[in-house]
Amino acid sequence: DAGVTQSPTHLIKTRGQQVTLRCSPKSGHDTVSWYQQALGQGPQFIFQYYEEEERQRGNFPDRFSGHQFPNYSSELNVNALLLGDSALYLCASSSSPGTGGVWVQETQYFGPGTRLLVL
Amino acid sequence: GENVEQHPSTLSVQEGDSAVIKCTYSDSASNYFPWYKQELGKRPQLIIDIRSNVGEKKDQRIAVTLNKTAKHFSLHITETQPEDSAVYFCAASPEGNKLVFGAGTILRVKS
Numbered sequence: 001d002a003g004v005t006q007s008p009t010h011l012i013k014t015r016g017q018q019v020t021l022r023c024s025p026k027s028g029h030d031t032v033s034w035y036q037q038a039l040g041q042g043p044q045f046i047f048q049y050y051e052e053e054e055r056q057r058g059n060f061p062d063r064f065s066g067h068q069f070p071n072y073s074s075e076l077n078v079n080a081l082l083l084g085d086s087a088l089y090l091c092a093s094s095s096s097p098g099t100g101g102v103w104v105q106e107t108q109y110f111g112p113g114t115r116l117l118v119l
Numbered sequence: 120g121e122n123v124e125q126h127p128s129t130l131s132v133q134e135g136d137s138a139v140i141k142c143t144y145s146d147s148a149s150n151y152f153p154w155y156k157q158e159l160g161k162r163p164q165l166i167i168d169i170r171s172n173v174g175e176k177k178d179q180r181i182a183v184t185l186n187k188t189a190k191h192f193s194l195h196i197t198e199t200q201p202e203d204s205a206v207y208f209c210a211a212s213p214e215g216n217k218l219v220f221g222a223g224t225i226l227r228v229k230s
Contacts, residue, residue: 004162031216042125042208042220043163056215090162094216105151105170105212110162 002027004093004111012117013081021076021114025093032074033108034066037088049074050096081118088113121146121213125221132199134230142209142221143191149219151212152185152192157223158205166207167194199228 005024013019025032031050035043045058049068068074072093078085092108122145132138144152150171155163169176169183169192176183180199185192196203206225210218 033216033218035218040223042123042210042223043218045217045219048216056217058217092218105216107153107165107168108216108218109165110155112162 004029004091004109006089006091006111006114008114009112010115010117012119014119015081015083017081017118018077018079019081019116021078021089021091021116022073023076023091023093023111024073025091026109029093029095029109030072031094031096031106032068032072033092033094034074034076035090035092035110036060037090037113039087043090046076078116083118086116086118088115121149121211121219123209123211123219123221125209125224127224128222129225129227131227131229134199134201134228136199138194138196138199138203138226138228140194140207140209140224140226141191142193142211143189144211144219145190146211146213147187147190149211149213152183153210153212153218154183154194155208155210155220156205157208163208196226199226201228201230204228 033048034046037043047057052068063079090113092110094106094108125142153168157163182195206223209221
């Protein structure tokens, strides 16, 4: 049973460039959340995808966008890169949160992350 | 929005001693509180979680307590071992599946 996977593991870009990061969720999971973890800090929520739609979004600018595919895998795109975008980007997968309008928080399992360096 | 504060930022204990990490949250709507362990260069791994309808949960040497009235929750590790050394993060879930993390605690277990 494969866990959450992410690619690439490391990436170096220059300011102004664009980057795409990829995530495959754990088998049986259909929800993907993306987090940014700056050095020495806790992860910060970027957004979450479920049923190929962005369901929730954190305090990140529109330069950060995403997509979810029918096989539940997801991409994170960042345009016009800034030095401050250098961080570890983590995706987390979970199963869909309950049914019939009853919300049940599901455990999130993290991938190994993509370390992005912007020069 | 939700704000999670975590203390202490660093904690050094002797092998075999107990370690306690405390977190407070601001949004009374938060109802799910996981704890993650992150070793250097690795992914955060869930070690224990608690939901708001439970006051305490234990899994071998690890326990978590939740005080909804005071809006704080704590991680307790007993009989610490060198392999417990890592960064520990608490988190709260105020809405949907979003997690708001604390700043982390560096735990060092000295042998």
